[in-house]
Amino acid sequence: MVLEVDDGKVRKSKGDARHPANFGKLCSKGLTVSKTIAAKNRLTRYYKRLGSQKTAMVELSSEQALDEISDKLSKIRDEFGGDSIAFYLSGQISTEVQYVANKLAKGYLRSNHVDSNSRLCMASAAVGYKKSFGADAPMGSYQDIEHADTMLIIGSNMADCHPILFQRVLAQQKKGARLIVVDPRRTESAKEADLYLPIAPGRDLSLLVGWLRYFVEQDVIDREFISQSTAGWNDWEQEITINPEFSLEAVAEQTGLDAADIIKAAEWMMAAKGLMSFWAMGLNQSRRGTHMTSAINNLHLALGKLGTLGNTPFSLTGQPNAMGGREVGYLVNALPGQRAVMVKEDREFTEKIWNVPADTIRPEPGAHAVNMFRKIKSGEIKAIWVIGTNPIASMPNNQEVKEAFEHAELVIVQDAYHPTETAEYADYLLPGAIWAEAEGTMTNSDRHVTLMQQAVEPPGDTTADWKIVTEVAQRMGYRDAFTYQDAESIFSEFKQFINPLTGWDLSGITYKKLAQEGAMQWPYPEGATTGTARRYVTETGFQFAFPDGKARIVQTPLAEAPLSVNTTYPLVLTTGRLPHHWHTMTKTGQVDALKKLNDRPFLHIHNLDAQKNGIEKNDWVSVESIHGRAELPVLIDDQIRPGTCFSPIHWNDVYGEKLCINEATSPEVDPYSFQPELKYMRVRIAKIEAKNYRFFKQRAETTPMQEAYQEGLLAGQAASGFSVRQKQILAEQFMAGFRLL
Ligand SMILES: Nc1nc2c(c(=O)[nH]1)N[C@H]1C(S)=C(S)[C@@H](COP(=O)(O)OP(=O)(O)OC[C@H]3O[C@@H](n4cnc5c(=O)[nH]c(N)nc54)[C@H](O)[C@@H]3O)O[C@H]1N2
Ligand SMILES: Nc1nc2c(c(=O)[nH]1)N[C@H]1C(S)=C(S)[C@@H](COP(=O)(O)OP(=O)(O)OC[C@H]3O[C@@H](n4cnc5c(=O)[nH]c(N)nc54)[C@H](O)[C@@H]3O)O[C@H]1N2
Ligand SMILES: [Mo]
Numbered sequence: 121m122v123l124e125v126d127d128g129k130v131r132k133s134k135g136d137a138r139h140p141a142n143f144g145k146l147c148s149k150g151l152t153v154s155k156t157i158a159a160k161n162r163l164t165r166y167y168k169r170l171g172s173q174k175t176a177m178v179e180l181s182s183e184q185a186l187d188e189i190s191d192k193l194s195k196i197r198d199e200f201g202g203d204s205i206a207f208y209l210s211g212q213i214s215t216e217v218q219y220v221a222n223k224l225a226k227g228y229l230r231s232n233h234v235d236s237n238s239r240l241c242m243a244s245a246a247v248g249y250k251k252s253f254g255a256d257a258p259m260g261s262y263q264d265i266e267h268a269d270t271m272l273i274i275g276s277n278m279a280d281c282h283p284i285l286f287q288r289v290l291a292q293q294k295k296g297a298r299l300i301v302v303d304p305r306r307t308e309s310a311k312e313a314d315l316y317l318p319i320a321p322g323r324d325l326s327l328l329v330g331w332l333r334y335f336v337e338q339d340v341i342d343r344e345f346i347s348q349s350t351a352g353w354n355d356w357e358q359e360i361t362i363n364p365e366f367s368l369e370a371v372a373e374q375t376g377l378d379a380a381d382i383i384k385a386a387e388w389m390m391a392a393k394g395l396m397s398f399w400a401m402g403l404n405q406s407r408r409g410t411h412m413t414s415a416i417n418n419l420h421l422a423l424g425k426l427g428t429l430g431n432t433p434f435s436l437t438g439q440p441n442a443m444g445g446r447e448v449g450y451l452v453n454a455l456p457g458q459r460a461v462m463v464k465e466d467r468e469f470t471e472k473i474w475n476v477p478a479d480t481i482r483p484e485p486g487a488h489a490v491n492m493f494r495k496i497k498s499g500e501i502k503a504i505w506v507i508g509t510n511p512i513a514s515m516p517n518n519q520e521v522k523e524a525f526e527h528a529e530l531v532i533v534q535d536a537y538h539p540t541e542t543a544e545y546a547d548y549l550l551p552g553a554i555w556a557e558a559e560g561t562m563t564n565s566d567r568h569v570t571l572m573q574q575a576v577e578p579p580g581d582t583t584a585d586w587k588i589v590t591e592v593a594q595r596m597g598y599r600d601a602f603t604y605q606d607a608e609s610i611f612s613e614f615k616q617f618i619n620p621l622t623g624w625d626l627s628g629i630t631y632k633k634l635a636q637e638g639a640m641q642w643p644y645p646e647g648a649t650t651g652t653a654r655r656y657v658t659e660t661g662f663q664f665a666f667p668d669g670k671a672r673i674v675q676t677p678l679a680e681a682p683l684s685v686n687t688t689y690p691l692v693l694t695t696g697r698l699p700h701h702w703h704t705m706t707k708t709g710q711v712d713a714l715k716k717l718n719d720r721p722f723l724h725i726h727n728l729d730a731q732k733n734g735i736e737k738n739d740w741v742s743v744e745s746i747h748g749r750a751e752l753p754v755l756i757d758d759q760i761r762p763g764t765c766f767s768p769i770h771w772n773d774v775y776g777e778k779l780c781i782n783e784a785t786s787p788e789v790d791p792y793s794f795q796p797e798l799k800y801m802r803v804r805i806a807k808i809e810a811k812n813y814r815f816f817k818q819r820a821e822t823t824p825m826q827e828a829y830q831e832g833l834l835a836g837q838a839a840s841g842f843s844v845r846q847k848q849i850l851a852e853q854f855m856a857g858f859r860l861l
Pocket of ligand 1: 241274275276277278280281282302303304305307319320321322323324400401402403437438439694695696697698699700701702703766799
């Protein structure tokens with residue numbers, strides 16, 4: 121993104137034409153970023169709470185806050201051990217702060233309780249990749265889109281959640297590529313599909329394995345590739361061909377899809393010269409999430425459609441820097457450079473760079489997010505430091521998380537905006553500078569590292585997030601290990617973690633080159649002149665990140681089925697995003713244009729389910745699971761599967777009691793990735809008395825913003841590969857919003 125700065129303020133944002141992800145195009149959230157940087161709700165001072173949780177907070181100086189926090193953390197460390205301190209981090213903060221927080225915890229406090237909101241997001245894809253290819257992160261690139269002739273989007277609403285990338289998909293479709301979309305809702309992505317499969321929620325694994333069996337039956341397996349470059353095929357082939365669960369009839373029955381459509385999609389994939397598969401939360405946020413990634417990888421391996429132009433499985437990363445976090449190792453089992461705490465050599469390697477004695481790093485993984493909050497509740501973990509995420513709103517079954525925070529001895533929340541749901545529970549609130557106000561790097565879905573340059577001064581007392589963490593670490597007695605001149609010195613230390621097995625290598629990347637040349641794609645070894653678009657491909661063939669160089673055909677049985685609906689809980693609740701808001705809306709909730717474009721929360725239900733429950737337009741309903749209940753206005757139409765309901769995740773406690781859908785979601789986790797099943801919960805609904813919430817008050821004077829928004833949106837559209845229909849939708853949405861302004 122390029123920011124136009126005038127008089128110390130960001131006036132306008134535009135895309136960076138050089139950037140290989142967007143080539144200069146921005147979505148509505150990017151176009152209005154000047155509003156969120158200067159929003160009235162920025163947290164600009166340090167605060168502490170004198171009384172119990174939810175009472176008023178008082179301002180204090182940064183020095184005093186940092187001294188007090190360091191004292192309190194040191195006392196807890198000395199009395200209960202460093203592993204009574206936990207960190208909950210985010211894919212929305214820089215690689216540099218992720219790195220220093222992880223180093224402080226695992227290397228100095230000897231606590232492996234470092235997890236992040238990536239546990240709710242990318243954990244299943246990350247583990248799935250490791251199981252298939254030996255290492256995390258996609259092997260292909262965005263640029264494969266321009267070479268694909270068949271694209272599968274399964275469990276992602278790319279049109280709304282990766283809108284700029286979706287424009288590239290649509291542009292390729294215009295050139296003749298076929299698009300298959302699998303989603304229980306007829307989303308904006310589904311509407312563009314050449315083949316739309318309205319799957320029953322939670323059943324994608326049947327479909328994916330069913331397709332694999334069909335490939336076997338049609339005799340299109342790339343036997344040469346399988347025998348040279350993979351291991352484990354024969355057993356799985358045998359199992360899927362004899363197991364009746366994977367017959368076409370059984371798969372059609374399980375998924376609620378037409379057998380003819382299942383076959384049509386398979387035929388298109390078989391015939392493809394370039395096959396790209398995209399997936400996101402519709403698959404990851406499931407108790408079978410890891411298996412789903414493996415199953416998609418299996419399809420590509422079986423057909424030998426990977427590692428060449430336009431052929432790759434490609435998991436879409438949600439947050440701006442979740443990939444950086446995965447590289448840094450900000451999950452409970454990981455260490456920098458795609459290493460693991462369980463592996464002795466990895467610990468030794470890390471201990472050397474961190475300059476700590478042998479056996480400092482503990483070999484057992486810490487507690488993953490859901491368990492971390494449970495351990496806080498039980499008192500095993502005493503202190504938690506949250507940076508750049510809002511778990512009271514975004515964790516499943518959030519009542520449990522609230523109880524955890526109530527039990528904690530010390531809650532530190534480092535955020536850039538206020539209020540947030542989580543800040544209500546903080547003992548200390550620390551103001552982090554956001555990306556435009558401090559230097560740092562982020563890595564995107566396709567392994568491009570981008571430098572965030574400082575464009576404006578951070579407001580008030582806000583400080584770079586990494587600086588806050590290192591200031592506390594220094595005060596806790598680790599001065600030598602945490603004295604960094606600037607963000608780049610952290611990056612330089614991180615670069616030493618080159619991993620020859622996985623190919624993770626940033627050694628050729630410097631801040632200077634990033635500033636001069638733009639984003640750089642890893643693996644990018646020292647001396648290289650370009651990045652690596654396709655991993656695991658060598659002159660002599662494929663070299664996956666296992667010692668024998670072979671990819672693994674991972675068996676993905678249908679165990680761990682989601683619980684079927686019953687008479688008490690007859691509907692399946694799924695959750696997700698709207699195009700114009702970002703998560704818990706600390707940013708987008710401040711931008712008038714966006715507020716008007718998506719103006720209220722809702723529970724989306726099918727006409728038939730509305731009828732069955734005596735619910736009509738403008739009614740409010742309670743949506744209730746065994747865990748809890750939310751209360752929402754309804755949206756009724758035929759664009760969702762009967763039996764399934766959907767709620768966006770954006771409106772939470774700050775906007776009103778019982779709006780938070782995570783009061784009702786499931787804390788069940790995938791057994792390999794420990795990612796919660798946020799896309800599937802059995803619920804019942806009932807009409808309740810309508811509430812008269814005014815979600816967004818209308819405002820009078822917004823003219824300059826209207827203009828900027830209109831200008832930006834239209835410029836974005838003009839430059840894009842939108843279809844005529846897509847443009848119409850946007851224009852209508854925009855006009856609807858514009859009229860309200
Ligand atoms: N506008 C906007 N864009 C965003 C974000 C945002 O907050 N707002 N957040 C970013 C982040 S962090 C992320 S992780 C990504 C998420 O990007 P996506 O994963 O694309 O978004 P979601 O809306 O969470 O879910 C995607 C789709 O999964 C479908 N789904 C639900 N259950 C199932 C199922 O069982 N099977 C299948 N096949 N589909 C199912 C839902 O109907 C939904 O359309 O978006 C990123 N981009
Ligand atoms: N039911 C349900 N729940 C979900 C999901 C779902 O699909 N369904 N999706 C899950 C997924 S994929 C994700 S990624 C999570 C997202 O959930 P969260 O991470 O909790 O959501 P955000 O609103 O993005 O929270 C980011 C916080 O960081 C603050 N912040 C922003 N920039 C900075 C910065 O530079 N520094 C600091 N210190 N703070 C900053 C923001 O103000 C905000 O409070 O939600 C998860 N929860
Ligand atoms: Mo995410």
